Structure formats: C-alpha cells, structure tokens
Amino acid sequence: MTEIKIFCPATIANLNCGFDVLGLCLEGIGDEMIIRKVAEKGIRITKITGADLPLETEKNVAGVAALALLKATQSDFGFEIEIHKKIKAGSGIGSSSASAAGAVFGINELLGRPFTRHELVEFAMKGEVVASGSEHADNVAPCLLGGFTLVRGYNPLDVIRMESPSEIYAVVLHPHIEVKTSDSRAVLSPTIALKDAITQWGNLGGLIAGLYSKDYGLIGRSLQDVIIEPLRKKLILNFDQVKNSAHDAGALGAGISGAGPSIFALCKGQNSAEEVAFAMSNSYLDTGIPFDIHVSRVNAEGVRIK
Amino acid sequence: MTEIKIFCPATIANLNCGFDVLGLCLEGIGDEMIIRKVAEKGIRITKITGADLPLETEKNVAGVAALALLKATQSDFGFEIEIHKKIKAGSGIGSSSASAAGAVFGINELLGRPFTRHELVEFAMKGEVVASGSEHADNVAPCLLGGFTLVRGYNPLDVIRMESPSEIYAVVLHPHIEVKTSDSRAVLSPTIALKDAITQWGNLGGLIAGLYSKDYGLIGRSLQDVIIEPLRKKLILNFDQVKNSAHDAGALGAGISGAGPSIFALCKGQNSAEEVAFAMSNSYLDTGIPFDIHVSRVNAEGVRIK
Numbered sequence: 001m002t003e004i005k006i007f008c009p010a011t012i013a014n015l016n017c018g019f020d021v022l023g024l025c026l027e028g029i030g031d032e033m034i035i036r037k038v039a040e041k042g043i044r045i046t047k048i049t050g051a052d053l054p055l056e057t058e059k060n061v062a063g064v065a066a067l068a069l070l071k072a073t074q075s076d077f078g079f080e081i082e083i084h085k086k087i088k089a090g091s092g093i094g095s096s097s098a099s100a101a102g103a104v105f106g107i108n109e110l111l112g113r114p115f116t117r118h119e120l121v122e123f124a125m126k127g128e129v130v131a132s133g134s135e136h137a138d139n140v141a142p143c144l145l146g147g148f149t150l151v152r153g154y155n156p157l158d159v160i161r162m163e164s165p166s167e168i169y170a171v172v173l174h175p176h177i178e179v180k181t182s183d184s185r186a187v188l189s190p191t192i193a194l195k196d197a198i199t200q201w202g203n204l205g206g207l208i209a210g211l212y213s214k215d216y217g218l219i220g221r222s223l224q225d226v227i228i229e230p231l232r233k234k235l236i237l238n239f240d241q242v243k244n245s246a247h248d249a250g251a252l253g254a255g256i257s258g259a260g261p262s263i264f265a266l267c268k269g270q271n272s273a274e275e276v277a278f279a280m281s282n283s284y285l286d287t288g289i290p291f292d293i294h295v296s297r298v299n300a301e302g303v304r305i306k
Numbered sequence: 307m308t309e310i311k312i313f314c315p316a317t318i319a320n321l322n323c324g325f326d327v328l329g330l331c332l333e334g335i336g337d338e339m340i341i342r343k344v345a346e347k348g349i350r351i352t353k354i355t356g357a358d359l360p361l362e363t364e365k366n367v368a369g370v371a372a373l374a375l376l377k378a379t380q381s382d383f384g385f386e387i388e389i390h391k392k393i394k395a396g397s398g399i400g401s402s403s404a405s406a407a408g409a410v411f412g413i414n415e416l417l418g419r420p421f422t423r424h425e426l427v428e429f430a431m432k433g434e435v436v437a438s439g440s441e442h443a444d445n446v447a448p449c450l451l452g453g454f455t456l457v458r459g460y461n462p463l464d465v466i467r468m469e470s471p472s473e474i475y476a477v478v479l480h481p482h483i484e485v486k487t488s489d490s491r492a493v494l495s496p497t498i499a500l501k502d503a504i505t506q507w508g509n510l511g512g513l514i515a516g517l518y519s520k521d522y523g524l525i526g527r528s529l530q531d532v533i534i535e536p537l538r539k540k541l542i543l544n545f546d547q548v549k550n551s552a553h554d555a556g557a558l559g560a561g562i563s564g565a566g567p568s569i570f571a572l573c574k575g576q577n578s579a580e581e582v583a584f585a586m587s588n589s590y591l592d593t594g595i596p597f598d599i600h601v602s603r604v605n606a607e608g609v610r611i612k
Contacts, residue, residue, distance in 0.1 A: 021508045152512035153505065158527060160515050194496055197503045197533075199459065202327045204507045205514050206458035209466050212518035221464060227500075 004109055005306040006033040008102030009299050010087045011094035012170060012264050013138040016225035016255040017203035021151045023094075023142035026170060028296035031098045032306065033062070034082040035106035041078045043067050050085035051095075061096045062103035065127030069104045072123070073114060079107050088292075090181075091174045092258035097139030098303075100127030105144060105303045117144045117302065121159050132181060139258065146302030148211055165214040168298045169273035171265040172257060173242060173280045176290045179235045184259040187231045199226050216252060216268045223253025223266065236261045242283045249279035270297070310415055311612040312339040314408030315605050316393045317400035318476060318570050319444040322531035322561040323509035327457045329400075329448035332476060334602035337404045338612065339368070340388040341412035347384045349373050356391035357401075367402045368409035371433030375410045378429070379420060385413050394598075396487075397480045398564035403445030404609075406433030411450060411609045423450045423608065427465050438487060445564065452608030454517055470604065471520040475579035477571040478563060479548060479586045480598045485541045490565040493537045505532050522558060522574045529559025529572065542567045548589045555585035576603070 009030035015022040031050075038044075043066040045055045057063030062081055070079070081103055087095040104123045108115050115123075124140035137159055141149040145161040152158040206222030209215070233239040233256065246254035246265040250272050254265035265280065267273040273295045281293050315336040321328040337356075344350075349372040351361045363369030368387055376385070387409055393401040410429045414421050421429075430446035443465055447455040451467040458464040512528030515521070539545040539562065552560035552571040556578050560571035571586065573579040579601045587599050 018507065018511065020504045021511060150508070150511045150515060152508045152515075152524070152528060158512070158524075160512060160524065162515055163519070188500065190500055191497045192500050192503055194494065194498050194533075197498055197506070198326045200503070201324065201507045201510045202456070202458045204511055205324065205327060205456045206464070206466060208511050208514045209456060209458075209468055209518070212515070213469070218458070218464075218466065222458060227503075 001110060002037040004035055004106055006035065006102045006106045006303060007306040008033055008098035008303050009143055011097060011139045011142040012172065013094065013258040014228070014256070015207065016223045016229065016253060017200055017207055018150070019225070019228050020136065020138055022148070023138045024148045024170065025142040025146045025299040025302050026093070026172070026296040027299035029087060029093065029172070029294045031086050031102060032084040033099070033102040033106060035103070035110060036080040037110045038078050038080050041076065043070060043078060044080050045083065046080045047082040048085065051089055053083070053085070059130065061127040061130045062099040064130050065100035065124050066103040066107055068126035069107055069123040073111060075111065079110070088174065090178060092256070092260045092262040093172055093174070094139035094143060094258065096128060096131035097124065097143050100124040101140045101143035101303050103127065109305065118159060120144050122157055142302070144302050146300045147298060150208070162208065162211055164211040164298065165216065167269050169267045169270055170296050170298060171246070171251070171267065171273050171277045171280060172262050172294045172296070173284060174262040174292045175236065175284065175287070177237065177261050179259065179261045181259060183235060184232055187235065188228065189231070192227055196226050219266070220252035223255065225255055229255055232256055232260055236263065237289065238284055238287050239263060242280050245279040245283035246276050249276045251276045270295070307416060308343040310341055310412055312341065312408045312412045312609060313612040314339055314404035314609050315449055317403060317445045317448045318478065319400065319564040320534070320562070321513065322529045322535065322559060323506055323513055324456070325531070325534050326442065326444055328454070329444045330454045330476065331448040331452045331605040331608050332399070332478070332602040333605035335393060335399065335478070335600050337392050337408060338390040339405070339408040339412060341409070341416060342386040343416045344384050344386050347382065349376060349384060350386050351389065352386045353388040354391065357395055359389070359391070365436065367433040367436045368405040370436050371406035371430050372409040372413055374432035375413055375429040379417060381417065385416070394480065396484060398562070398566045398568040399478055399480070400445035400449060400564065402434060402437035403430065403449050406430040407446050407449035407609050409433065415611065424465060426450050428463055448608070450608050452606045453604060456514070468514065468517055470517040471522065473575050474604045475573045475576055476602050476604065477552070477557070477573065477579050477583045477586060478568050478600045478602070479590060480568045481542065481590065481593070482596045483543065483567050485565065485567045487565060489541060490538055493541065494534065495537070498533055502532050525572070526558035529561065531561055535562055538562055538566055542569065543595065544590055544593050545569060548586050551585040551589035552582050555582045557582045576601070
C-alpha cells in the first residue's frame with residue numbers, strides 16, 4: 001500500500017460545560033486527504049482544493065503535524081499530501097484539526113501503524129500550533145479517537161475516549177460570518193467566579209455520568225455553560241433565538257461549537273435531529289446571513305480510510 | 307414497626323477535583339440513631355450520647371431535617387429520636403449530615419417509605435443549615451444514596467448516584483485539631499483563574515470517567531485539586547507529609563476530606579488501604595497531635611436499618 005484516501009471528520013469542541021476539555025466526532029462532515037508514500041524524504045503538500053491554504057509544509061497544519069510524526073519515526077522515505085477541504089476554515093468545527101489528524105493518521109497507516117490512535121494525538125497537536133498558536137487537543141482527540149473524548153490533562157497528555165449512547169445526533173448550523181480567533185479569545189476573562197466554576201463542573205460531571213449511563217435526560221440537563229457562552233454569544237447574531245428554537249424543537253441541548261460561530265445541538269435520534277435542524281434553520285433565516293446546516297450521527301470511529 | 311435502629315455512615319465530600327459536588331459514603335464509621343413512632347405529634351430528641359449537641363428540636367440538625375420531612379407528610383403522630391454520635395463534630399467526614407440523613411431515612415421507613423432515597427436528600431439538606439448556615443447536599447447525598455454521588459445542580463436539586471468499581475477503599479486520618487468553618491471558608495477566594503478551572507474540570511471528568519469505566523489508573527491520575535487544597539492545606543499541620551506518605555504507600559490519591567481537618571486517601575483493595583493507613587499514621591506521629599485513623603470500604607448502600 002503506497003497511497004490511501006482518508007476521511008477526516010469535523011468535530012465539536014467544548015460541548016458547553018467542557019470548555020477546552022470535551023469534544024465529539026461527526027460523521028457527515030469532513031475533508032478528504034490523499035497520502036502517498038514516495039522515495040524522496042520529507043513531506044510535500046502537492047495539492048489543496050476547497051480552501052486557500054499554504055502549500056509550504058512548515059506553514060501548513062497537516063504539513064507540520066506530518067513532520068512531527070516523521071521525525072519520531074526516522075523514515076528513509078517521504079510522503080506527499082493532497083488536501084481536499086470541505087470543512088470551512090474558521091467555522092468552529094475543527095477544520096485545522098481534521099487536516100492535522102488526517103495527515104498523521106494516513107502516514108501512520110502507510111508506515112504499518114507504529115503508533116496507536118491515542119499516541120497520534122500528540123503529533124496532531126503540533127499542527128494545531130500553526131492554526132491557533134497553541135497545542136491543544138480538544139478537536140484532534142475526537143477526530144482521531146471518534147465518539148466523545150475528554151482531555152484530562154496535558155502534563156503528560158491524557159486523553160480519554162468515553163462511552164456514550166449510540167443514538168446521539170448532532171446538528172451544526174454554520175453562519176457565514178467571520179469571528180476572529182483573537183476576538184473570541186478577547187471576550188473571555190482570565191478569572192471566573194468560584195461559584196460559577198462549581199456550577200460548571202457539576203454540569204460537566206453530569207454530562208459524563210449521563211454519557212456512560214446512557215441517560216439522555218441527564219445529558220440534556222447537563223448541557224449548560226454559565227462561563228463561556230454568556231461572553232461569546234454576543235459575537236454570534238441570533239444565537240439565543242437559534243438555541244431556543246433547538247430546545248423548543250426537542251434538542252437535548254445546544255450551544256456554541258468550539259470558538260464559534262457555528263451553533264450546535266445534540267439530539268436523541270435522527271428524526272429529532274432533523275426536526276431540530278429545520279427549526280434552527282428557520283430561526284436563522286431572519287438574519288439574512290447565508291449559512292450551512294448539517295445533521296450528523298456521532299462518529300464512533302473517527303478519522304478513517306475512505 | 308414502631309422503633310428502628312439506624313446506621314448513619316460518615317462521608318467524604320469534595321474528593322479533590324469535585325469541590326461542593328462530589329462525595330462518597332463510608333462503611334466502617336458512622337453514628338447510630340434510634341427512632342420511635344409515638345402518638346404525640348412533632349419531633350423530640352430524647353437522648354444524645356457521644357457529643358455535646360442541643361436537644362431542642364429546632365436547634366438540632368436531625369430535628370430540623372425531621373421536621374421538614376414531617377411537614378411534607380402531614381402525619382397525625384410524631385417521632386422520638388435518640389442520637390449516639392461516633393463521628394466527631396468538625397472532623398470533616400459529614401458528622402452533621404449523618405444525623406440529618408439518619409433522621410429522615412428512619413422516619414421515612416416508619417412511615418412506610420412515602421419518599422425515595424433521592425427525595426429524602428432535599429429534607430436532609432434543611433438540617434445542614436443548622437450546622438453550616440447553608441443548604442448543601444455533598445455529604446447528605448452520599449449518606450442517603452451510598453457509593454459515589456454527584457450534585458449536578460441545585461435549581462432544581464439534581465443528585466446522581468454514580469457507578470464505581472467495587473474494590474475502592476478509603477483511609478481517613480482525623481487529626482484532633484479544630485479547624486473553624488469560618489477559617490476554612492475565609493482562606494478560599496471568590497474568584498479563580500480560568501486556566502485552573504479548566505485543569506480542575508479535566509480532572510473531575512477523568513475521575514467520573516474512571517469510576518464508570520472502572521479504570522483505577524485514571525481515577526488515581528484524576529484525584530488532584532489545584533484550587534482548594536493549596537489554600538486550605540495550610541490549616542492542617544503536616545498535610546503534605548501525610549499526603550506524600552499515602553502516595554508513596556500506593557494510594558490512588560489523597561487530599562482533604564470535606565473542609566478538613568481529616569485527610570483521606572483512596573486505595574485499590576483492603577490490603578493496600580491498610581498499608582496506606584499505616585504509612586499515614588507513621589507520618590502524622592511526628593506532630594505529637596492525637597488522631598484517629600479509619601480504613602473503610604466504600605459503602606454502596608448508604609444509611610440503613612441496623
């Protein structure tokens with residue numbers, strides 16, 4: 001095997017109560033990558049479609065992640081990477097993570113799997129630095145491991161693939177507005193009230209207990225964010241309306257996907273998700289701003305050969 | 307049935323990463339209560355041994371909790387309560403909660419169980435006000451439900467009895483020093499750093515995922531507290547030494563029980579717990595301060611008829 005085609009799924013980070021630690025993997029939305037083993041050493045990005053991204057390996061998320069992996073393997077050959085972006089950059093559903101995770105997953109396959117999916121997270125995080133300036137795992141972890149993931153901590157990196165019920169579907173509404181990463185960070189406060197932190201970790205605990213015990217009611221009651229959402233939602237026109245429409249249509253919960261601007265909802269079953277998607281779309285039409293809407297089952301496998 | 311004897315177990319709240327939300331129930335340490343159905347309406351505390359506590363119903367934790375329950379049932383008879391304290395007040399292992407939980411549990415049994423154990427939490431919390439000035443559930447919940455519990459939130463009260471592996475044992479070292487509740491509150495800061503909160507909820511998530519998946523390693527890695535312990539440990543002489551001795555002897559983790567001064571450790575299996583208890587005791591001997599040490603399996607059932 002010298003060439004493989006990879007499906008690199010989109011992901012939702014934070015999930016309201018799990019800022020910077022929780023994420024889940026989507027099924028219906030993702031990039032495609034083609035990775036080719038070649039005689040010439042090093043990593044070359046040979047083609048990018050669907051986005052205006054740098055071809056220089058050291059400036060490209062996938063290139064940097066791939067280099068980190070290659071460095072650890074001391075291979076005497078190299079790889080070419082084609083990236084076909086379907087996940088829009090800056091949408092808040094892990095566009096850069098999909099590229100980073102796809103690159104390390106694909107190369108690892110062509111190398112005969114020297115690393116586990118868990119071990120690949122660390123390499124993919126190196127790619128995230130190019131996109132966001134920091135190594136973080138809350139999108140690359142679900143992309144590589146599938147399902148719902150928890151980043152317990154970074155020193156050392158400790159990523160948990162959690163159990164979850166099989167009937168959870170996600171809806172993602174991506175408004176075509178740009179929210180600069182610098183803006184979505186600037187609205188956050190470096191300190192928070194202890195009482196809000198207690199509320200937040202009660203909900204985080206409830207969400208995880210709900211996932212393991214397959215208690216949809218508990219999952220829904222726990223999908224709350226009293227810390228980040230109140231600050232960031234002002235960057236997303238009609239956020240409250242869309243969120244309320246999701247709840248009214250039967251969603252378990254809804255919130256900001258990653259740093260936004262995408263708005264996500266979790267639902268029990270596909271029918272419910274489609275009703276919720278319809279309600280969220282209707283509610284966003286008022287703005288006159290174009291948007292995409294996606295309905296996706298949670299992807300239990302993560303990035304995979306296509 | 308007109309009289310029952312109740313075992314009212316001690317509890318450990320917080321468990322490092324779950325300040326104000328997590329708790330667990332102990333097996334080997336607890337009070338005894340005798341509850342008697344009598345013709346005269348109301349609640350009377352007829353006897354207290356082992357502690358200098360008020361006999362006036364309205365000033366007694368058990369009395370106030372019992373009155374709250376009685377009010378909800380409109381009984382045309384009453385109850386007498388005897389309290390035999392074994393859990394020392396102010397030790398940090400839920401002394402007042404044991405009394406509050408025991409009273410409502412016992413009366414509920416004599417009434418033919420009109421309420422579930424979950425429903426009794428709300429009544430027991432009323433008793434906590436007498437002891438601490440606020441309604442909180444992090445000790446009464448594990449006392450009533452057994453095992454590990456999570457208080458997801460208070461509006462409305464939402465208490466979760468979690469799954470956990472069967473071989474967890476707790477060690478509790480109770481130094482005979484007084485830490486005033488006002489002091490243990492005064493050292494806390496009303497605001498915390500967002501980055502510390504993220505570390506804390508990563509660990510809380512890890513602990514809960516570890517409990518459900520019966521992953522002792524993950525439980526151990528998650529038993530950390532970067533927010534409360536650094537502030538409160540200065541009130542407990544030799545805290546770091548005792549904690550380190552627990553880790554060195556093989557404990558999964560260790561920390562402050564509730565608001566202290568008791569120091570707890572969690573261990574896998576009874577043998578490990580006994581080794582840890584020996585090490586913690588040795589480490590505390592230096593202080594010259596008297597102490598008790600307890601080794602207890604986690605109590606899956608909670609408060610019960612004896």
